[in-house]
Amino acid sequence: MPVQKVNREIIINKSLDVFRQNGYHNTSMADLAEAVGLFKGSFYHYFDSKETLMREILLMINLKFKEYVLPEAYNETILPIDRLKLIFKLFGKTLFSPKGGCIVGNMTLETVQLYPQFRDILLEIFDGWIAALKHIYASKYSEEAALKLAQQTVMEFEGAVMMTKLYGEGDYYLDCYHRALDRISEKPNR
């Protein structure tokens, strides 16, 4: 019965959730199939391998970033601190889920050494992220200092996600957010 139950976009989004929660190697095609409501063999009608599927997930995230998230960092009609707030919010929304953490961070630690075809995309995502933060920080700091602050912010963010995953609660992410804001606000934020 060729009443189409799913499409590539639905598969990508549902699979993203499963991969983020269970990890890449610990997710089987059967797990993914169950999540989208297909038999695992039918999966190959849409994607010719598990690797291809993950690549498409990462490419989708990178595309979302470049289209909807990163441009906000360069919107000079908004105050730098408000751009920073917005970027944090959009990044969290695109990458993060409470239980699974950050798909980009998870995939970096688990697979970046093993799959060069993932590394390229992960690099582009992190590069864009750091460049966007650097541009905002550069409104107050030198280019060099802004770059270091941008890197520091990303490192703290990913560390905060790890701590939240481990402890299950805590203000790690919020603290990281406020420290970022404090760096470009005139007076202390909290």
Add this chain to the structure above:
Amino acid sequence: MPVQKVNREIIINKSLDVFRQNGYHNTSMADLAEAVGLFKGSFYHYFDSKETLMREILLMINLKFKEYVLPEAYNETILPIDRLKLIFKLFGKTLFSPKGGCIVGNMTLETVQLYPQFRDILLEIFDGWIAALKHIYASKYSEEAALKLAQQTVMEFEGAVMMTKLYGEGDYYLDCYHRALDRISEKPNR
């Protein structure tokens, strides 16, 4: 009497390297056996499962920490900044390998939601780590501020490991180290 080629300690240390590089789920018993120089069947003479083996690896790290690393943070005969330098050095040596990154960070992101029996040990390791850093920072800051700085330092450290794994080079770890020192030194460190 057959000559014993290996013991539990050797297996634990060699397996640690393999797990750190390839991840938990992507490491097979055959991989571990090959690294140790045993037939994979013989592995179960020493450890009754892959899970047990990983638990013992994490317990060994926690024990090393509590015996050799953390006490240095409380050694009041040494200047706080020198204790911080020493702790950083010892932590790196115990947790880190250039290619594989940080075993504790890797395991946290990959398995902490899936295996409660790993989570307990990982929690203890992170708790001890943060408490040690907090004690050093408390020589200059309030208890509350020292705790936040300790958490921030750990978050930055794990983020730096992730960035190093992704980019393959860069001063992420070194920058994180210098920022930590700057927080308790009288004058800027660099």
Add this chain to the structure above:
DNA sequence: GTCTATAAAACGATAGAC
């Protein structure tokens, strides 16, 4: 009949365990 989305069955390889 042809096309296509899905189901179902089966493949070889390899997993963890004994």
Add this chain to the structure above:
DNA sequence: GTCTATCGTTTTATAGAC
């Protein structure tokens, strides 16, 4: 070495839509 289960993948069958 051998077991069984499951992995990712491939192949074949089936059920509408045109």
